[in-house]
Amino acid sequence: MHRNYFTLYHAAGELRSRLVGGYLFEVYSQKKNELTIAFITNDRNHLQLVVTTANPRLGLCVREGLNRKKRNSAGLMPEIYEQEVLDFRMDTADRIIHVILESGYKLELRLFTGRTNVVLLNDEKKISSFKEHIATPPSQFRPDVLKTLEKLACNEEVFCRELRANGSDTTIKRLQALLPGFDRFLVRTLLQRAGNPDDHPTLHIEFRKLFFELIEPHPTLIIDDKEEPFLSILETPEKKGKSFETVLEALSFYCSRTWQFLGATGDIGDLKQALLEAQKKAQSMIRGASSEELESAIEHSTTMGHLLMSNIGNQSRKPTSIQVTNLFDSESETVTIQLKPELSIHQNAERYFTKAAKTRGKIAAMQHRKTEGQRIAACCELLLEKAATLKTPSDLRNFNETYTRELREAGIKSRKSKNGKSFPFRTVALPSGATLFLGKNAANNDLLTFSFAKPHDIWLHARGSSGSHGILRGSCMQNRTDIQRAAEIVAFHSAARHSTMVPVMYTEKKYVRKSGSRLPGQVRLDREEVILVTPSCI
Template sequence: MSFDGLFTRAIAAELNQQLAKGRIGKISQPYPNEVILTIRAHRHNFPLLLSAHPSYARIQITQIPFKNPIVPTNFTMSLRKYLEGAKLLNIEQLANDRVLFLNFATRNELGDELPLQLSIEIMGRYSNIILIDQTTQKIIDTIKHIGPGQNRYRTLLPGANYIQPPQQAKINPFNDNDKQYQYLVADYPNREVLAQKLQQVYQGFAKEHALYFADQLHRTDQAMADNWQATLKQVNHPAPSIVKNEDQRQVFFTFLAFPTKNVLHQTATLSEILDLYYQQKANHDRVQQLAGQLISLIRNQLHKNQKKVKKLQQTLVASKHADQYRIKGELLTTYLNQVRRGMTSIELKNYYDNQKMLHITLSPNLTPSKNAQKYFKKYQKLKKAVIFVNEQLAKAQEEIAYLEEIQSEIELAEPEDLPEIKLELQQQGYLKNQKKAKKNKPRQSTSQPTVFYSSDKTKISVGKNNFQNDRLTLKTASKNDIWLHAKNVPGSHVIIHKSDPTQQTLLEAANLAAYFSKSRQSATVPVDYVMVKRIRKPNGARPGFVIYEGQKTLFVTPEPELIKKLAIKPNN
């Protein structure tokens, strides 16, 4: 994990510079494990994200927009009660651990000074955010409640005494008076082994950072102590970047100045590099978490329909022999005088197959005529079954295509898109309708398509779910706008809000249509485009389904970097 003790110290230094002496304005909790404190400092509002997510725990200033829930959580209400209007004095780190204390000055209802502390512990699945009364060292509230049954050493519940996380028996590298690293270099000249020993001896070293320190200690251009101190001082002069490791398989974020050849992205601040690194990862995880029920439902329905298709196809294979029953019935009728009651079988010349002899099984208890009728009935039954099976097969395949489209929508969705996807599944009968909301409950706002801008500043809209697609194509778009969609696969409706776009704009919009489709990982994606006036929705069609004619096709390769550029609103 790149968010080690060293990175924690670097981000604390950056946040102290930007936020110290600022005041808290708004407080919100957009997701179960994440809090946003809007801090007014230096005449700017800074959204400070505190995350106790088990995989993406961190602290940073974020520019990613979040949507507040309609009903605030109990923890949000506690923070608002105690911290709204509070002054942030400073941010302190616990030794070189992944624990930061945000110290606040505020007053209680009686006007007395009330020193408060907000602790953020960045410790994987044990991550937490804790509001503490510094006067009594009592916990006011926590974002995750941990009872004595879960942790005997450390109870994290309102009213409990606050106990700091247990300290590891390791050296704080910033207080290493004995210079232990010199002995380690002497005993372990191998770079990888030295990095492992640095992690074992010193507090707060991730693997990537330990390897970097090992490289610096092996440098011979200046004294080892100078290299050590110069590397530690980078926490106050960071080089925020996303770096690929030596085997090119993984990337990580860092504050250290890695070689340029390994650097993928650089930003001005550590918060910006965290936004860049976590935006897609964290967003995808949030969607997977919030849409867990929908994902499970879609997966089960797909499995059910795929099994149904397999059985229907097997029935179709069996029904291909229907004509054999008809032929046997006709042969028995033709040669009825050769058939005797009580016979169990007979061989007759098949005039449909060059007079070859055909073996026909008979029921000895039936008359020759009824044996022939028996074969005709089997033929008619299978013939009718073929029609029914084909109808059911078409319905099952149509349902699979629809479910795969919903599955693709969830994969591409933002958290705010999920309520409409859920509503659609309710309307289509896959989910039970919820009870009617109370009259005084705020109405859920309608999600909007995502807006992009082409190189020549032409506006392009992208629907992210079927309701958005229908509204965008059938209501919002002008008749002469250009509509695009990845060919023959689930995907977003894309609208170029212009009747005569340039070829460059067409290609960029086609790239959007390819990227926001099931084929986003493909090397070449065919994308149809046509004027909106040629789009038609059949009566009774499912949401998002349309038909069109007169289209042309472009072939593009989805480019994530291009998508990021198109998302930036141009200056007028």
């Protein structure tokens, strides 16, 4: 439901309370199909609104603080920089958020599934847009979503009459035409709750309940180890999930979890492709190990050597060839043997025997290659069969741990960093592109903090509890969203993981020093900040 009208409606309301009276700071893009709109809120804090296009699984999320990179970042729409935000509201008829700025400027966040775009207007005339090729259907002739649904929810007679009057073939199509803002998920949920789609009074009762649930949201991130994350604002007591106080917080966590899921999906695809290539190489090794021609060459060279030895008394002067009787083939009277004139008959015979011996060595190497190819092919076939069931990041981690030896035998290298070095730490990729490294034990914590970390990396640790050191790379101290995500994960990898709230210390690594004791993992901080978080592995 991350792109549903009601989810966006509540997100816009929460943003309105923070942004009206503040300023639009800048607009930029530093990832393909991702636009960041940076605001200064009315309480003078930095907040980033991130819009993702061309990906139905993602849409809108927020990040606290600043996170613009110095390189590979393009500023857009400079005419609205430092403009005051006069209003921030949801469109009454469609999934469009209007950001009203001073001097007649307006940003439209058009959050449609396949045609998401951000458009800048001045006096209702288009000036520029993030995606130039995307057109938007007009919404001025569409019904007001909330007023229409409220009217139907409060009047059973009108609801049943309008439902019967609709000429669509199926109940699903009639409900989609009757209920603006209801997508397929909401229509299916309504029909599931009602039970009988032809019982219109019961259908109205369930619609009324569902409508008021949508007006009073219960944002929940539904987490299933076997499926991708799903965001819902409905009451979902029967499903395992993580509840949030605000829709914006739920959207941010949903995007974080979805990025992890998509990253794992890409890694799974890369793994399968590597296995297919290894299998293809192994099959090529098997096909190329045919030794029939070489065995024939061995027999020929050995025969020529024996025939020359039987004619060793023939001492012709530097002959280039010699004709001898073929003692091994009664049907052939004579055979011509090519010689090197500078060598004697005996030496030429030795040359043929040596050639046969080398060919036997080639055959042995080919047989070894064939055996190796068969082993690798069988290993790849097993791994491909197991990899076909992989869906989630945990599936991939378990697969790599379970089949480490088989992957090594198949020639599949472990995932490495950009400079080609594999990390001996746990790694977590954050949605912003930053990476969190976690120590595995006290000695590994020392290695992470004092050998691997750089001076401006962010160091994190649960305060007053033993646990993993965390190193956040690719972010900055002003990016509160990244720090909070990293702190939640660090708290989860500490002895306080079962606590409701955990204080986590963070500072730049240059302020971290070894303590007076020589115990591994113990440090002293010259400067620190503390954030209270709920431990989370997502």
